[in-house]
Structures are given as structure tokens and as C-alpha cells.
Amino acid sequence: MQLIYEKSVPGRSGVRIPLSDVPRATPLAGSLRRKEAARFPEVSELDLVRHFTNLSRRNFSVDTNFYPLGSCTMKYNAKVMENAAALFTDCHPVLALLPGGEELVQGPLSLIHGLEQQLAEITGMDEVTTQPLAGAHGEMTGIMVIAAFHKARGENRKYVIVPDSSHGTNPASAAMAGYQILTIPTAPYGDMDLDAYRAAMNGEVAAVMMTCPNTLGLFNPHVAEICAIAHQAGALTYYDGANLNAIMGKVRPGDVGFDVIHVNLHKTFGTPHGGGGPGSGPVGVKAGLIPYLPTPRVVKKEDGSFSVEAHPEGIGRVSDFFGNFGIMARAFAYITLLGGEGLIEVSEQAVLNANYMMARLKGEYELPFDTTCMHECVFSASRQLKNGVHAIDIAKYLIDRGFHPPTVYFPLNVKEAIMIEPTETESKQTMDAFIEVMLEAAQVARDNPALLHEAPVTTPVGRLDETRAARAQQVCCE
């Protein structure tokens, strides 16, 4: 398909801008002006609409295809949430910072406060900030809060512990917050090696970061002990909320002993993933860490109104205003719509769907940890590998059959990993259809592996040469 720049015709134009009702001003000095106009496309509105409509048709999406991408919680994004968020598009955030402006934005401020309270109750934390703009941004914010806590106690701790099965963002975020990383291997039972962890823990460790259920989709029964070991050494505990969809109403990280948590609104709380963002990564903390949250805070006053207040001891500002409000409005709508019982049902059905998937597929696919899983299950294509078929080949075959592939090659501690997260919004029929194709792929892997190597053949392009892309570094058109 042509690029929109290739469809450009000099002199053609699309949308009209407003007419001027003021006199032409004396132009700026030439030295301050750009030499020539930016070469943006010159297309009609219809050209534009066809281009982007046809581009969109080259995507798989939740609304068009089953999308069991493990660790990403690709649940259905309810349409009413779009309507809800659209109500706030004209609210200027700077209004909240003007003298007397708070009175004019009580609605959005009450929504922020309400969402913070909902998330605090769901996670068992004492206070929440919505400022972080994504999960990884939440992690960095959380670790900065932990750093501020230690600093205030006059301690200069150097290390953050992460399991080797963690999301790559965990060590990367801790490094951005100024820490060195200690990586703990996974024990044969599928969780962070408790002995190695105990040995690594000491008075120089600032925090341990855990995902629970872990990236294998397993609930770590030692999680309370892990927290206790950290606390004994004066370290804090960080909960990566990526997998919160499994445990709502069942377990609250705050009850278990976690001090800091981030949640991904775009995963658990059903906001659309947008092709890779925007997300939102609110951070919750226990009472002792509240002073170190980012500034400003939305505070509920005694008369029931809301104000924006500076938070002077905090880590400063991690984004311009109150976070990705449009995403927060959707999540608030989702939680309000579902209510407590609805959220419990979400986790129960997510776990049921994943276990059903696991039970149906474990005959054909190697299951490295054959035990009840939570919201996702991780297989290995190791049996298929004997016929030269890799996880990626199975993934590409699924595309030909109309399914978005599961996550492959993550977590790193499972060879040829295939990580399936169906989510609660998929029906048994959809999962059965997917399972049939997975079983068929296993059969093809035995009978005709070459067929899998050729996949996909139904897409606009076949497998793309990534080495060529990295070498050419062609990241924009000339």
C-alpha cells in the first residue's frame, strides 16, 4: 500500500481552516522563520479517509479477532467507556491551576479522587496517584517513591531485586530511578528461587519487585514470606500489577505485604490499547509512603469539595498534570459500571477461561508447569521443535487462520514460550475455535512442518526481513 506522502499532489488540500477576522500582522523576521513549509501530505479529505480506513483494515484488533496476547489482557473494551470519556474532551487542565479555577473543574477532580479510592480498595493500598502515564512509568514512579522513603531515613541503599522472569520494564525502571539490579533465578518449581533471594537480601537492598501471579500465570505461594524477608532487612516490596486481572476480590497486594503497587488501567480495567498506547499506570502506596507521592495531589476537603494541593515532600512531578485523564475516565466508568461483584466475576471468569485453555491444549503442547494456572497459561513449543517448528511458526499459522497469536518467547525462562491469556470476555465457542486451530497446528507440525514455515500467506505481507530493517535504518521516507 502506498504511503500517504506518495498519494500527495502539489496544490491539493483537505480541510479548511477558519477564516481570519483580524488584520494580517507584520511578519516575523526572516531569521526566525522556517525556510520552506513542512512537506506534509497534500490530499483531499476523501483521499485521507480512504487511506486511513484501508490502513486500519491491515490490523488485527480485539474488535475483529480473538487476541489472546499473554501478559497484555486484551479484553473487550466496552463502547460506553468511549462515550463516557468523550464528555470531558474540552476540559483544559490548566484551569485547575488558576486561582479560583478549582471550583470550575470539580467534576473531573472528583473523578480522579473517586478512581484513586476505587483502586486503593481493589489493591488494599492506602493512597493512589494517577499521574504515571503507563505501566512502566508507574514502575519508575513507584521506585522513585521508595528511593525518597529511604533517603528521608538517611539510608543510601543501592540495589533493587527482580526475578529473572520479570517484565523487562522492572529492571529498566529501577535503573532509571538510579538503582543497580540484582536478578534472582527461577527455581524448578516455577517461582523466584527463595534461597537465592534470601541470600541476596541485605541492608543495601532498597526493594524487591514482584509480579503476582507471576509471568508464568502461577500464584506464588511464598509471596507473603518474600515480603517478610524484605521487610526484615528494611527493604520495601513492589507489586507489578500487570496481572491484577486474575485476583480482583480474591487477593489484595496491600493485605499480603506489598508497600507499593502500580496497576495498568489498559489491562485490568478495560481501556483500549490503542495500537500500543495510551495507557495509564496509577501507583498505590501504604500509609508510610504517602508523603513521597508525586505533586500535586487531588484532596477532598471537609465540605466535600476537591482541591489541587502541592505535595512538598514528594518526588516532584512525573507528568504535566493528573495523568492520562481520558484513560482514567474510562477506567472509572468501567469500575463503576461493573461494581464489586462484577470485578470478582471478571477475575473468576478470566481464570476459568485460562484453565480451560490449558486443559484442552496440554495434550499436544508441552506444559512446563502443569498446575492450576491463574489468568494465563504458558506452553512451550519444545515438542514441535523436534520437527523444526518454532513457537513463531505456530504464531504465524494462527494469523492465517484469523487469530492474533499469543505472546511468544516470553517469559524468557521458558524455551519457545507460548503465553495464552484469553481474558474473561471470550466465549467458550471462540476459545474452542482457537483450540481447534492450535491442535491443527500441532498436527501440521508433525505432518508438514514446511507449511508452518511459510505462514502467514493470507496477510498483505509475508514474514518481514527484520535484519534488513535494522541495517537499513529507514525510519522515515525521504
Added chain:
Amino acid sequence: MGYCPNTAEEIREMLAVIGVKSVQDLFSPIPQELRAQSFELPAGMSEFELMGVMRSKAAAGGAAIIPFIGGGLYDHIIPAAVDHLSSRAEFYTAYTPYQPECSQGTLQALFEYQTAICRMTGMEASNASLYDGGTALAEAALMALKITGRNAVLLDASVNPLHREIVCGYLGSLSAEVEEVAPSGCESDLERLLGSVTAETAAVIVQNPNFFGSVADFSALAERAHQQGALLIVSCYPIALGLLKTPGEMGADIAVGDGQSLGNTLSFGGPYFGFIATRKRFIRNLPGRLVGETLDKAGRRGYVLTLQAREQHIKRHKATSNICSNQSLCALRGLIFVSALGKQGFEDLAELNFDKAQYAKSVLSGIKGVSVLNGEATFNEFTLSLPKGAAAVVEKLLGFGMAAGVPLGGYYAGLENAMVVTVTEKRTKAEIDRLVALLEEVLCS
């Protein structure tokens, strides 16, 4: 309730396949003592009731106020096509294009976006977007630390104060030094900036137009920075780049900014997107996602995420940044926006902003006791000096439904009587004239 489709009968069938009696059995790996101690949330409701709740919150949202405020986020036109096309579910309910063959829509759009950002800023390589303008500036500073191997940046204090706070937070975590250079009046203090660059400086960070609205040419600063082995980072306002000298033309090494003004609604603080673009030689130091062009076996052109060895999922703690996602949908809106306006339309839009602001400047400065503090060159924002405290004036005008400007007292000592006024293409002459009348009235009372 939770959009969970399976019937009681289907659930029974599934439990039988799994070999357990109830859904509760599936939670048996969780020890009893770890179970939730509380989960007190109200009962759910229907869509109809929910929209009632949301409408009541939105009604108290300040949307009726006429904004002469900016501060980095601006009230601009958004062509209808932006909403309609970005609302295609194939775009907004997809995720990161990990599987390129079934994600060419997102990938090609991001490649086109990267091209648009390069053409807008005059730079050579843009990534696929960052979170917002403030964090993009912080990422640019981190990038400069890594490229130069140095540990200090020079930060023009006429850069957006909120962005400066974010930069200081990010750099503070890594014990890097930030030296702020106070402005001279409403202008960047070029003399002092030039004199402060040393062989220890990783980057000089400036903004154009700056927070006061003043426009400058930082070419000499780029030259001076390069003599000292430092980089020049320019934070810019996309709409202004329809008119102003680009960071590329000035010789900047990294250009960043907030993309909100390109087709993204204000939405009380987000989502927006941040952009970052650089010289081709620094491409491997870019944070975040990057889309590159390549071919499939049949020679068909296609797009993939590239140079991923920079990123956290491969490099973990050695990655260029911890960023995992981008702001894909917001970047898509930006691309559709510039494509809808086109080459001429984008330039015309910038001219219109300039003309409206120049008109506002002339009529507002005609009020007794009011003067413009900027030098000659501004774009669509300028700083007014008032004969009394700006905070009280702005508060009074809010009562008349006008957000007249952003008072500077909270950000710059000594500027308690000053406010920054923003005039976009959406402000009519009638609104500007009404602002003049109201301001006169408030100042006289």
C-alpha cells in the same frame, strides 16, 4: 455483568474439562491467609445510569470557559476526520505491533508519523512517540547524558516550569546535575547560556517559543554547544513550527515537544503524546519504539519495529529507557491532523495563530497600565504586565467565563503582576475584544 459471555451450562462444561467442581477450586493455589480482607465497592449499574453519573461530573468540568490559556497545551481546531478515523476499532483496540504481518496498519501509520515529525522539526529520525512533552524532554536529557558520557545539563529557566520539574526529577534520580539559567526579562538569556556551556555540559535545553511566548533563534547556541562537545535540545510547539525556524535549521541535536496540539483533545491532562527526533547518527540512542521499512521474501514493502536491542524487553536494565509502550493512538491522531491540513493548511494555521495573537497583543496593550513584556518576536502567546496582581485579575475574569491567562507569580519570583496570554485560531475577534473590555473593567474597579 463484566462482559463475561459464558452461560452457567457452558461454565459447567468447562469445569468438567478442567476436572474441578467449582470456579472457587481454581483459586485453591492462593493460601487462605492471603485472601482479600476487604473489597467494599458499590454495586454495579447499567450503561444508562453510568452515563448519568458521568454527565454530572462532566457538567462541572469548565468546558464553557473561553480559554486564553496555554502553558504547553492548546485549544486548537480538530478536523472531524481525526475523530472518525482514529475511532476505527482496528486501530484503537489493537495492541503493540509485535506481529507485523497482522499489524501493518499501525506500523505503516507510525512510519508515516515518524516522517511527519521529521519534516515538521527538520530532523532526521523520529521514534514512534513518547508519553508527553514533559517526559519527552526528560528522555532527551537522559539521551544526551548517554551520548556524551557527561553528567550535567544546562536548563534555560524559560522552559515550561512543569517540564523543568519533570526533567529535574528524572535527572535527580541518576544524580545528574541540572544548572538552571534565569531568563533575561521574558527572553532566554542567550549571553549567559553561551557563557555557561563547558566541556562538562552534556546538553543545553531550551524551548521555542519559550514559556513567556518569546521566539528566538538558537543557531549560535547550537554552534557553541557543539564546540564544547555538548548537544542542543530544543523543546518546540508543533503548531508554531508551521512558521518558525525548525530545530533542524538551528543545528539542534534533539527536538522534542508535546503533540497535543496536533489533533488531540485537551481532556483535562491527557492522553497526549510526546515526540522526539534526532540526527541519524544518534538513532541507536533513541528511547522507545521505532518503526523501520523493510521487505518480505516476495519483495513486498512492509514495516516492522526495529532496533529493538535498545529496548527494555531485550536489554532490561541496560535499555536506553524503561519505556515499553508509545502513545500510538495519539500519534495517529497527530498524523491524521497534519495530513488533513496538508502542507499549505498547516502553514496557514500557524499564520492565523500569529495574526490573531498580534491583534490581541495590540489591543490588550492599549489598555491603560498594561504592557507587553516580550521583545518583538512572539508566536501565539505573550506576557502582559498588569498594574496589579495577575492572580486576582485572572480569578475575577474567570467569574465572567474567561480564562484570561496564566499568572506567572507562582512560577517566577517578581512576576506577580504578569500573565501569559494565549490566542489560538479558535479565538474570535469578538472574544478578544470582550477580553479587552472585561480586563479594562476589572483593572479599573
